Amino acid sequence: MTGNEALVQVxxxxxxxxxxxxxxxVTASYSRDMMPLAPVGRPLAVxxxxxxxxxxxxxxxxxAAGVPIVPRGAGSGLSGAANAIDGCVVLVTTRMNEILEIDPDNRLAVVEPGVVNLDLRGAxxxxxxxxPPDPSSYDWCTIGGNLSTNAGGLCCVxxxxxxxxxxxLEVVLADGSLLKTGRRTVKGxxxxxxxxxxxxxxxxLGVITKAVLxxxxxxxxPATLVAAFGNTADAGTAVTRIVREGVVPSLMEIMDSVSIKAVEQHLRTEVGPPGCEALLLCQSDSGGEAARRELEAIEQACKASxxxxxxVTEDLAEGQMLxxxxxxxxTALEVYGAWLTDDVCVPRTAITDLIAGCAEIGARRQVKIAVCGHAGDGNMHPTLVYDPNSAEEFERARIAFDEILELGLSxxxxxxxxxxxxxxxxxxxxxxxxxxxxxxxxxIKAALDPGNLFNPGSMFGVA
Structure with a gap:
């Protein structure tokens, strides 16, 4: 029996x-997340x-066998963080899906990592x-994956x-010991x-097996506001005005014209008026008069910009539709081809420059780029669309992906x-x-994982 066979038997x-x-x-189906650029290997076992x-x-x-472990949740990630390397064991936490406790008096929940985000929210x-955390994949991503990537979402603002x-947290360390961090108290x-x-x-650094949330x-x-702009610069100005006014909506999202047109085709409905180059979508969950005041201030900022x-609508169904x-x-961008989504966060005053820069990169590299994202905190998701059957087009998209990162840093x-x-x-x-x-x-990695057992090659190489 070989060493690998012995490990599988254990x-x-x-x-x-x-x-x-x-x-x-089976192992191939658990070997990668949703990022096509990231390298992927063949695991020994899942x-x-x-x-x-x-x-x-x-x-x-x-x-004991010297075989690396790559922890994995539902595979909704977009950075290759859960991608296998050759000969590893992929450790999938989706069977650990119990909500162990909901404590209404102390406003906390104790959950296992395989709990789906939306299931926890519903419970x-x-x-x-x-x-609160609500990544776009909240209907199938797991809490463990959210924890491992420090996921955000539309409500981050x-x-x-x-x-x-x-x-x-409860975390299994590289020697198999169990670390418990944090507390159940408000302060500590x-x-x-x-x-x-x-x-x-x-x-x-370890495998998260439990979380106190x-x-x-x-x-x-929520009440909802949508504002349409003839150019992205005005939409960016509106975001800056809203922030300066001190208004903190529960959601503030932006979509450029490419995103708008794709969604209109996909949903077969009008999202913005003709000639709309940018759409700002805001919500307030403050309720009643407070929500009306917040959205009135946002509306005035948009008009002034x-x-x-x-x-503005207080109709819940209409807001959910928007x-x-x-x-x-x-999903809508798939009408144009395969997509590759980037993830850069810039100061809110630089949102307009980022969108304009993405348009320039797209034109220069001949790649369609749609930009949408969380305007309230400057976290944008430029998404590149390419023909998956064209190696040359994929390469142009890959180059544009890196140029967007360079733009974000600049x-x-x-x-x-x-x-x-x-x-x-x-x-x-x-x-x-x-x-x-x-x-x-x-x-830090060397102190907690001296044998480089967990997810080697992710985030940074080992010196």
């Missing part, structure tokens, strides 16, 4: 036959632990509570990203903030606002944080 003994898959067709003890058994077995809503809703400053260290670590009171049904049309248009952008931004570094932005992380920052990252 894993089957620990997880049962159904918990370990080695069939090449394992599906059902609880923390099984995760610990997998970690110990792989550590806590029954208690009059709200879990008011409620922050995933880390802002995490109180504590005992020791280093290890919880925030693991959130966003992309599975490079902070909840909020369920907000009021040159909006051609504004429309939000559906924003969430449908990536505007004082970051190369990732919420999708993570993964295996496609390693050199860009090094450029952004510099040699000292990279050395600190590597030191």
């Amino acid at each position: 894993l089957r003994n620990a997880l049962g036959k159904d918990g370990v898959r080695t069939d090449p067709d 394992v599906f632990p059902a609880d923390t003890e099984q995760v610990r058994a997998v970690v110990r077995a792989c550590a 806590v809503e029954k208690h009059g509570l709200f879990y 008011k409620y922050g990203v995933t880390t802002d809703s995490v109180l504590g 400053v005992a020791g280093y903030d290890l919880t925030k260290l693991f959130v966003g670590s992309e599975g490079t 902070a909840l909020r009171p369920l907000p009021q049904a 040159g909006a051609d049309m504004t429309y 939000l559906t248009a924003r969430r449908a952008v990536l 505007l004082g931004g970051t190369v990732t606002g919420e999708h993570g570094v993964g295996k496609i932005k390693r050199e860009w992380l090094a450029r952004e944080i510099g040699p000292v920052g990279l050395a600190v990252h590597r030191s």
